[in-house]
Amino acid sequence: MAGRNHLYVPGPTNIPTEILSAMNVNSEDHRSPIFPDLLKPILADLKKIFRTETGQAFVFPATGTAGWEIALTNTLSPGDKVLIYRFGQFSHLWASMAKRLGLDVIVIERPWGEGIPVDDLEQRLKADSGHEIKAILATHNETATGVTSDIAGVRKAMDAAKHPALLFVDGVSSIASLDFRMDEWGIDGAISGSQKGFMLPAGGAFVAFSQKALQATETARFPRCFMDLKDQMTSNKDGYTPYTPSIPMLHGLRKALDMLLEEGMENVYARHYRLAEGTRRAVDAWGLETCAKPGFESNTVTAVVVPKDKDARDVISTAFKKYNLSLGAGLSEVSGKVFRIGHVGDMNDVSMLGAIAGVEMAMLDNGFDFKPGAGVAAAIEYYRSTAQ
Numbered sequence: 276m277a278g279r280n281h282l283y284v285p286g287p288t289n290i291p292t293e294i295l296s297a298m299n300v301n302s303e304d305h306r307s308p309i310f311p312d313l314l315k316p317i318l319a320d321l322k323k324i325f326r327t328e329t330g331q332a333f334v335f336p337a338t339g340t341a342g343w344e345i346a347l348t349n350t351l352s353p354g355d356k357v358l359i360y361r362f363g364q365f366s367h368l369w370a371s372m373a374k375r376l377g378l379d380v381i382v383i384e385r386p387w388g389e390g391i392p393v394d395d396l397e398q399r400l401k402a403d404s405g406h407e408i409k410a411i412l413a414t415h416n417e418t419a420t421g422v423t424s425d426i427a428g429v430r431k432a433m434d435a436a437k438h439p440a441l442l443f444v445d446g447v448s449s450i451a452s453l454d455f456r457m458d459e460w461g462i463d464g465a466i467s468g469s470q471k472g473f474m475l476p477a478g479g480a481f482v483a484f485s486q487k488a489l490q491a492t493e494t495a496r497f498p499r500c501f502m503d504l505k506d507q508m509t510s511n512k513d514g515y516t517p518y519t520p521s522i523p524m525l526h527g528l529r530k531a532l533d534m535l536l537e538e539g540m541e542n543v544y545a546r547h548y549r550l551a552e553g554t555r556r557a558v559d560a561w562g563l564e565t566c567a568k569p570g571f572e573s574n575t576v577t578a579v580v581v582p583k584d585k586d587a588r589d590v591i592s593t594a595f596k597k598y599n600l601s602l603g604a605g606l607s608e609v610s611g612k613v614f615r616i617g618h619v620g621d622m623n624d625v626s627m628l629g630a631i632a633g634v635e636m637a638m639l640d641n642g643f644d645f646k647p648g649a650g651v652a653a654a655i656e657y658y659r660s661t662a663q
């Protein structure tokens with residue numbers, strides 16, 4: 276099919292040409308005297324994305340899933356109690372990993388479409404007067420349902436309960452695109468991946484830890500080797516890595532950081548809000564609803580619920596086969612019930628309108644009932660009236 280594939284899955288996201296060009300490098304000696312000139316500023320600038328001055332950032336040649344494991348195994352010990360709310364595929368997988376590692380996991384089920392109930396958390400933490408819970412695992416942006424949770428509220432709940440648990444936040448689909456404040460929100464471990472807001476290919480686990488979490492590495496008894504933070508710290512101190520780094524990834528990350536910091540993080544957040552809001556206006560004009568309940572809507576991904584007599588997989592299939600448009604599938608419990616429109620990373624108003632138009636065509640082809648152009652018109656009105 277002529278023309279490019281239009282990629283609107285919520286990661287991996289489109290890679291800007293500038294980043295692709297920056298990654299087009301030959302191999303380099305990662306033990307050379309000039310390698311630290313590349314790595315050290317990257318680690319310093321990553322902290323600006325995580326919004327931490329007191330924490331420390333790390334780059335692992337891995338993915339977001341490894342980020343979860345890095346946080347758990349470096350700071351905790353087998354049998355430690357951790358608490359997680361499960362309300363989508365990624366919070367499910369993180370809970371499952373914690374169990375498989377041998378942690379004592381308190382899993383609290385929430386409806387898919389809602390996020391972390393901070394009042395409930397406060398009550399549970401107050402009830403844990405012996406401070407048996409060692410860590411809270413919070414999924415900031417549940418990519419499966421398009422739900423964003425209130426991490427500032429999580430911190431408030433922890434403080435109100437005067438609870439000393441570590442706070443680990445999965446920011447794989449939020450960091451570098453949604454408002455994220457590691458220091459201000461008292462986050463002990465922030466976990467991200469390269470393939471979403473950072474606009475890079477998968478293969479980079481970008482994480483940051485507070486001093487409290489780094490202290491916990493001294494007593495954590497999980498066996499760890501490849502993902503040992505101490506090895507990273509020892510090498511990173513001099514600007515090196517404990518094993519062979521992905522040189523193209525580092526050059527790409529350098530470029531991504533430059534682009535994000537040049538745009539300014541507040542502007543990055545505002546852009547993602549506008550892209551998402553235009554998409555939500557379209558959903559509304561189609562007479563459909565988002566999977567996210569009011570107050571939980573994500574600005575990086577919108578999961579659209581299809582009517583009961585429709586199968587979201589048909590929309591996804593038509594979009595791909597007929598229009599070369601890639602949409603996100605509904606995962607596990609919401610398979611067939613939702614399709615997802617990613618609005619994360621390298622996108623602007625016009626690229627979003629392309630996706631919204633393609634979704635409309637695919638839905639109309641599958642017998643959805645709305646006036647052609649309804650969603651596009653609503654999004655156009657919103658984008659035009661709010662464009663700078």
Ligand code: PLP
Pocket residue numbers: 286338339340341365414416417418419445446447448468477
């Ligand atoms: N957490 C969230 C919120 C995600 O969206 C994903 C992947 O989409 C992951 C974790 C897992 O990351 P990865 O696939 O990079 O291992």
